[in-house]
Amino acid sequence: MDTIELPPAADFHAHLREGDMTRIVAPTIKKGGVSLVYVMPNLVPPITTVPQALSYHSGLTDLEPSVTFLMTLYLCPAITPAVIEHAASTKKIIGVKSYPKGLTTNSEAGVVSYEEYYPVFAAMEKHDLVLNLHGESPSSETTTILNAEETFLPTLLDLHARFPKLRIVLEHCTTAAAVEAVRKCGDTVGATITAHHLFLTIDQWADNPHFFCKPVAKLPSDRAALVEAATSGDAKFFLGTDSAPHPREMKIGAKNGRTAAGVFTQPYAVQLVAEAFDKVGKLDMLKGFVCDSGRRFYKVREKGLEREFGAEMGILLRRGGDEVAVGQIGEKDKIVVPFNAGKGVWSLKWRGESSEDH
Amino acid sequence: MDTIELPPAADFHAHLREGDMTRIVAPTIKKGGVSLVYVMPNLVPPITTVPQALSYHSGLTDLEPSVTFLMTLYLCPAITPAVIEHAASTKKIIGVKSYPKGLTTNSEAGVVSYEEYYPVFAAMEKHDLVLNLHGESPSSETTTILNAEETFLPTLLDLHARFPKLRIVLEHCTTAAAVEAVRKCGDTVGATITAHHLFLTIDQWADNPHFFCKPVAKLPSDRAALVEAATSGDAKFFLGTDSAPHPREMKIGAKNGRTAAGVFTQPYAVQLVAEAFDKVGKLDMLKGFVCDSGRRFYKVREKGLEREFGAEMGILLRRGGDEVAVGQIGEKDKIVVPFNAGKGVWSLKWRGESSEDH
Numbered sequence: 222m223d224t225i226e227l228p229p230a231a232d233f234h235a236h237l238r239e240g241d242m243t244r245i246v247a248p249t250i251k252k253g254g255v256s257l258v259y260v261m262p263n264l265v266p267p268i269t270t271v272p273q274a275l276s277y278h279s280g281l282t283d284l285e286p287s288v289t290f291l292m293t294l295y296l297c298p299a300i301t302p303a304v305i306e307h308a309a310s311t312k313k314i315i316g317v318k319s320y321p322k323g324l325t326t327n328s329e330a331g332v333v334s335y336e337e338y339y340p341v342f343a344a345m346e347k348h349d350l351v352l353n354l355h356g357e358s359p360s361s362e363t364t365t366i367l368n369a370e371e372t373f374l375p376t377l378l379d380l381h382a383r384f385p386k387l388r389i390v391l392e393h394c395t396t397a398a399a400v401e402a403v404r405k406c407g408d409t410v411g412a413t414i415t416a417h418h419l420f421l422t423i424d425q426w427a428d429n430p431h432f433f434c435k436p437v438a439k440l441p442s443d444r445a446a447l448v449e450a451a452t453s454g455d456a457k458f459f460l461g462t463d464s465a466p467h468p469r470e471m472k473i474g475a476k477n478g479r480t481a482a483g484v485f486t487q488p489y490a491v492q493l494v495a496e497a498f499d500k501v502g503k504l505d506m507l508k509g510f511v512c513d514s515g516r517r518f519y520k521v522r523e524k525g526l527e528r529e530f531g532a533e534m535g536i537l538l539r540r541g542g543d544e545v546a547v548g549q550i551g552e553k554d555k556i557v558v559p560f561n562a563g564k565g566v567w568s569l570k571w572r573g574e575s576s577e578d579h
Numbered sequence: 580m581d582t583i584e585l586p587p588a589a590d591f592h593a594h595l596r597e598g599d600m601t602r603i604v605a606p607t608i609k610k611g612g613v614s615l616v617y618v619m620p621n622l623v624p625p626i627t628t629v630p631q632a633l634s635y636h637s638g639l640t641d642l643e644p645s646v647t648f649l650m651t652l653y654l655c656p657a658i659t660p661a662v663i664e665h666a667a668s669t670k671k672i673i674g675v676k677s678y679p680k681g682l683t684t685n686s687e688a689g690v691v692s693y694e695e696y697y698p699v700f701a702a703m704e705k706h707d708l709v710l711n712l713h714g715e716s717p718s719s720e721t722t723t724i725l726n727a728e729e730t731f732l733p734t735l736l737d738l739h740a741r742f743p744k745l746r747i748v749l750e751h752c753t754t755a756a757a758v759e760a761v762r763k764c765g766d767t768v769g770a771t772i773t774a775h776h777l778f779l780t781i782d783q784w785a786d787n788p789h790f791f792c793k794p795v796a797k798l799p800s801d802r803a804a805l806v807e808a809a810t811s812g813d814a815k816f817f818l819g820t821d822s823a824p825h826p827r828e829m830k831i832g833a834k835n836g837r838t839a840a841g842v843f844t845q846p847y848a849v850q851l852v853a854e855a856f857d858k859v860g861k862l863d864m865l866k867g868f869v870c871d872s873g874r875r876f877y878k879v880r881e882k883g884l885e886r887e888f889g890a891e892m893g894i895l896l897r898r899g900g901d902e903v904a905v906g907q908i909g910e911k912d913k914i915v916v917p918f919n920a921g922k923g924v925w926s927l928k929w930r931g932e933s934s935e936d937h
Contacts, residue, residue: 360782362799367725367781423725424718427795428838430788437785441720473831480786 222504226572228535229256230491230511233519234353234392234413234461236261236326236483237281245551246466246487247284254491254536254569257289257516257527259461262318263327267295271307274314287574289527291519293318293353297330298337302344309348312526315519316351316390317341324357324369325435325482326465331355335376342380346387351519352380356391356399357436366437367423371398381406388518393418393463395436397446403457404450411518413461414451414510417484417560418444419497430472431558434465435482451494451510452503459515462490466557486560489545492567493560495538499567533573543568580862584930586893587614588849588869591877592711592750592771592819594619594684594841595639603909604824604845605642612849612894612927615647615874615885617819620676621685625653629665632672645932647885649877651676651711655688656695660702667706670884673877674709674748675699682715682727683793683840684823689713693734700738704745709877710738714749714757715794724795725781729756739764746876751776751821753794755804761815762808769876771819772809772868775842775918776802777855788830789916792823793840809852809868810861817873820848824915844918847903850925851918853896857925891931901926 232250235258237243250258260281262268268277274292281290294300294308296319308314319338320331332338345352356377357369364372377391391403391412403412421438438444450458465483472481486493491511498507521527545562590608593616595601608616618639620626626635632650639648652658652666654677666672677696678689690696703710714735715727722730735749749761749770761770779796796802808816823841830839844851849869856865879885903919 365781365798366785367798422723424723427724428791428840430838433786440723440725480788482786 223540225495225504225507225538226535227254227491227508227538228512229530230254230460230536231257231515231521232460232462232464232490233259233390233515234261234415234463235259235487236263236463236465238466239264241555242466242468243281244284245555245557247281247288249488249550250285250288251571252488252569253462253486254511254538256287256530257291257521259291259293259315259519262293262295263320263325265327267297267327267330268292269295269297269299271304271311271314274308275311278313291315291526295320295330296332296338296341300338300341302340305341305344305348305350309350312524314350315526316353317345318353318355320355321357321359324355324359328355335380339383342384342387346384349388351388351390353390353392356394366435367439370394370396370436374398374402377402377410378406381410385409390461390518392461393436395439395447396443400446400450400458404455408457411457411459412450413463413515414447414458415461415463415484416486416490416493416497418447419451419494420444420561430480431560431562432484433480433482434463434484448497448501452498452501452506454506454509456509456514456517458510459518460490460494460511461515462486464490468554469556469558470554472558484560485557488550488559489566491536491538492543492569495567499540531573535572537570537572539568539570541565541567581898583853583862583865583896584893585612585849585866585896586870587888588612588818588894589615589873589879590818590820590822590848591617591748591873592619592773592821593617593845594621594821594823596824597622599913600824600826600915601639602642603913603915605639605646607846607908608643608646609929610846610927611820611844612869612896614645614888615649615879617649617651617673617877620651620653621678621683623685625655625685625688626650627653627655627657629662629669629672632666633669636671649673649884653678653688654690654696654699658696658699660698663699663702663706663708667708670882672708673884674711675703676711676713678713679715679717679731682713682717686713693738697741700742700745704742707746707878709746709748711748711750714752724793725797728752728754728794732756732760735760735768736764739768743767748819748876750819751794753797753805754801758804758808758816762813766815769815769817770808771821771873772805772816773819773821773842774844774848774851774855776805777809777852778802778919788838789918789920790842791838791840792821792842806855806859810856810859810864812864812867814867814872814875816868817876818848818852818869819873820844822848826912827914827916828912830916842918843915846908846917847924849894849896850901850927853925857898889931893930895928895930897926899923899925
């Protein structure tokens with residue numbers, strides 16, 4: 222297959238940031254073949270109230286009216302069962318994201334103990350909101366960034382056992398162990414897989430700040446397990462790019478000498494996934510992973526979370542013919558460098574849209 | 580103990596580079612408490628002939644006459660048994676360094692198969708030169724930078740079995756498995772341990788290019804094994820800093836986007852080791868690790884490789900009172916950033932030297 226027609230894709234884990242950065246990143250959503258994004262809440266300050274989430278939603282929709290934005294709240298003590306009930310009634314907020322404290326970008330307000338949130342989880346179960354887990358344990362004498370995800374898996378299994386009807390997504394899973402744990406759970410547990418984790422292992426990011434993200438890419442055997450899960454047709458696994466733009470100077474030569482965690486894939490989301498699927502001869506599984514499974518898990522159609530699009534609307538992918546923008550998107554101190562800049566990639570065109578939608 | 584008097588220390592693995600960089604780095608050797616350095620040969624082009632090594636030696640000695648420089652040759656097809664015999668006769672070249680092809684800075688000319696060098700190893704055994712092994716296997720579907728050292732250990736054991744009298748140093752060992760393998764070998768096998776590997780684990784270097792080196796720092800359990808080996812009094816383990824200066828722009832924002840591998844510790848070599856030993860209450864083992872064991876392994880006194888120094892000559896270490904130069908050493912495009920820049924460290928003064936030696 223040298224060309225593929227797909228419906229519009231959905232990205233169930235994206236970082237769209239604020240202000241100037243949002244104005245740079247939002248227009249790249251559709252370039253990546255995506256018409257629906259689930260937007261992460263780790264802003265400064267984090268999105269912890271319904272009005273904040275709705276205001277963020279409205280700003281994003283103003284910028285990109287042809288994209289459907291769905292929102293999460295940042296799990297913290299401000300999130301109560303009453304907030305959950307209110308959030309669920311909006312039909313725009315569809316989940317709550319849990320960050321373990323201190324583990325990634327803007328996670329300082331994150332969770333220390335899950336137990337205190339059991340009433341919130343019960344309310345989420347009742348009102349059918351999704352729990353999004355950043356599944357890493359904090360580092361210690363026995364836990365490092367390498368086994369942080371595997372060390373977290375018992376928490377996933379425990380929460381699933383306590384709240385079997387609560388839909389839970391293990392976000393950006395990176396290990397064979399995580400894939401196995403998610404498969405072991407019931408239908409209410411799914412996992413997002415990013416585009417970049419279908420490509421990277423530790424050897425690639427060790428000396429390349431643009432490939433450094435949390436959770437870090439692991440071993441070749443882990444990458445193989447992710448590719449297998451993504452291309453398997455198992456609807457538990459679907460695309461969440463975790464596209465995480467940072468200004469170039471935060472990736473390279475950051476003032477404090479630390480590299481910001483995050484890989485920017487938004488403008489090439491589906492193109493990159495197509496390349497990964499193509500490598501293993503599984504392009505026939507692409508639609509399930511990037512279009513269908515995530516929408517099904519989140520009950521997008523059932524709940525009317527997205528406007529209907531006709532069968533003629535969607536994207537056309539063509540092998541080769543495009544190249545990831547070399548070096549940069551944006552201007553001045555907001556320059557962001559996309560994943561695999563300068564490399565060839567599948568080209569993508571929208572079809573069935575009037576030109577002013579582009 | 581708040582102060583310690585030691586004889587001059589020896590660093591059995593240092594990168595002193597060429598040209599401007601050498602002029603920046605060479606004066607930092609004595610600042611780090613070291614009077615004898617074993618100088619790595621991975622220049623561009625590498626040091627593969629006796630005249631090259633002697634010329635490099637003479638340039639270094641001109642720069643720092645009070646330091647003893649000992650040289651290695653870069654293992655490659657140009658190194659024959661006749662070269663070994665010639666090298667041994669110089670009393671300045673005391674070993675041969677083996678780099679697996681492509682594994683670290685300037686290792687493109689490195690070793691693919693050890694078997695072709697058996698005649699060279701036999702000549703080294705005969706003429707009592709030391710084999711210095713960069714002990715990492717190339718990455719593959721099953722080998723990454725994480726297990727590259729452990730994967731290499733069977734090669735170490737095999738070479739030791741074939742050439743039991745050949746002195747072999749496993750350079751900059753970074754894993755509990757390597758410590759165990761070296762202990763299992765006879766007295767002809769030793770290992771260097773760097774200052775920075777007594778501090779770092781993967782979590783520290785993942786987002787900090789200044790802490791990135793090859794072999795990469797591994798897990799907390801590996802670091803603990805290195806600290807245990809270094810402070811154990813076992814004379815198989817001794818200091819080789821692997822201090823590897825790179826211009827700041829090669830560590831951060833390198834043009835090709837890749838971070839150069841290497842941590843620069845030369846100006847604080849003994850001070851950093853003192854801090855690591857102090858943390859575990861083993862300052863009484865410092866002298867063996869930084870002064871005695873390496874010189875004994877290399878037969879420095881027996882072979883008259885270093886001029887004698889009187890008992891009054893040496894270094895005085897004092898807890899606290901100094902700080903690692905903030906940000907930079909050198910100028911313009913040769914700025915190098917030392918390990919743990921800005922952090923407090925043991926202070927170090929030379930004693931028993933006339934002031935013009937400083």
